Amino acid sequence: MLDPDPTSPVPSGTPETEVAPVLVAALLAVREPPVGPDAPCRTLRDRLAAQPGLPALAVTAGDGRVLGLVDRLALAGLADPEAPARTAMDPAPLLVEADFPLCEVARRIMRDKPGALSSGFVVLENGRYLGIGSGVALLARTDEQIVQRTRQLDEARRAAERANRAKTAFFACMSHEIRTPLNAMMGFAELLEQEVLGPIANPLYRDYARDIAESGRHLMDLINDLLDLSKAEAGRLELAESAVDVLRVAVGSARLLSDRAARAGVGIDTDLPPDLPPLRADERKLRQMLLNLLSNAVKFTPPDGVVTLNGRVAADGTLCLSVHDTGIGMTADELEKALEPWGQIDSALGRNHIGTGLGLPLTKRLVELHGGRLDIDTAPDRGTTMTLVFPAERVGG
Template identity: 40%
Template sequence: MRTDGLGTSKTNTLMQEYATLIGDAVLRQRTRVAERKARVEAELATRVKSEFVSNMSHELRTPLNTVLGFSKLLKEHGERRLSDEDIVQYAGLIQDSARHLLAVINGILDISKIQSGTYALDAFEIDVAAVLRDCVAEAEAAAEAAGVTISLKLAFSLPLVRGDDTKLAQVFSNLISNAVKFTPRGGAVTIEALERGDSGVMIVIRDTGVGMTEDEIRVSVEPFGQVDGARTRWREGTGLGLPIAKSLVELHGGEFHITSVKQKGTDVTILLPPAHQMSPVEARDAVFGQGAAIHPANY
């Protein structure tokens, strides 16, 4: 084995060449992996987008066809000799469809604003208990009509959270309305708010209703995802409430979890950070000023 200076420098040069070759190969491989990942992500985004658009056109067309069909019948009422009862029924169907269309359009606008990161949230200190009290009071009539009891349990003292009270009210109202809607007569809906030490507030909306499997939970948080296909879907709602609620909670720097047991009931748990912690809303205010758009942490 040669140990002179010449041999050592040759070995060093060879080693350097090897190192460069290996370095280049690793770099090429990393670039390939990154490119593949970007391509897969782009394909997935395109697929999700086109599924969303096709669902959206279906959801808009169904009620619009009802409006067109029944308004045509009303227009021809002379030849058709419609009874007063028919006329009232058809006008009611047109009104239901128009209301539904408006709800779908509002929901789609919310979702696309959330997805494009242009959703503006207020950032005030909020008393969650007060927001919950209002939401429960609003839901009482619907719960009574559905034969479902509704009760609110509030911890003695709850820390303030930072965020947008109108948007949080939208979240709670949607979850309470789901709990009432998917609980058969005789069931119970309980809304509970607890303090989590230094970590903010935990809100649980619990029902003793129809429940969902794990797969159904995954469907339910997708836009237009409705689980029970047997019901007349578009009269039940738009299927946009849960995905919007989840995104709004996440925009507040919070967490959104659903646990459910089929035929036993569903728990929706929301964790909101306390006002003094740096939430995304607060971070946005610190950097851009109040009311600026922020990107959802996760959608």
């Protein structure tokens, strides 16, 4: 009689192994028959003595309405064992409905009647007496629920890790399969553009060949970003570290973007001291980060605007590489969206340029992989400054 029904309904159509059932107050209810208000306290004392795990007995009216609760402590201090139950009962016990989740039961106890942890409480069904609940049963069931949820979360984590590994393997395989024909297409397009095998009568063909090669390079960059971001999310992206000439990489990155910026009517300036120290980093990934930031800055800067690449060693020894633009800037919500993979800022200026939304989140992952951080200072109509901050221990090679 003291063991409540251990079963709990699982939502229809949901496998029990996939979703842990929600434990409710009905599971705590010991279906012990209540007593009437005129029952002698001696009878209540004898019943509780026979059931050591039962904290109290409910006192109800004939229609099942709960009038009160008589616990062991109240009976122990009673002088007249023949006194009616109403004289020893708590007329305002804690009442909880059978469908209350266990967390709600615990919240009600803490908020309304902390003493119910030891004295017990009444579980109702449709406002009528169902059984007696105890703090011990609540703690046991709560522990069971924690174990179930922990097991469920562990399985979800393992499933997510398996999915990440499968995704990384898929991208690695597909990137290899795509690179081979793509490299061939780009190579043949460059041969046509340079007229290696002889002049082309119609100059438009050279323009088309250049467009094909440029589109191929963009697609190759996208494939590389996809693979790198997938590896970063799975924690499998590794650094090929060396002493990097920061000035050379920074100037080269600005030069690579200068043609694209010129076509957009945007200027690129560099403000880089000639004595920038070397940095222990992955050179390809450093160049990738700078190209991503410069490309984003050009993309969101209107014609006649300026993008400036700065470099300096801060007072704390960190190396800072900043890209500042005079573009449209971002709100806090837009910045949050831009830092999400595939995030696209909805602006007329941005829609005029090709973009995947991978550059900024990938850059953030890459600088963090170096032990650094990405600082962003932006506001609408004030432009944006994005700064790669590398830790002091990496500065100097």
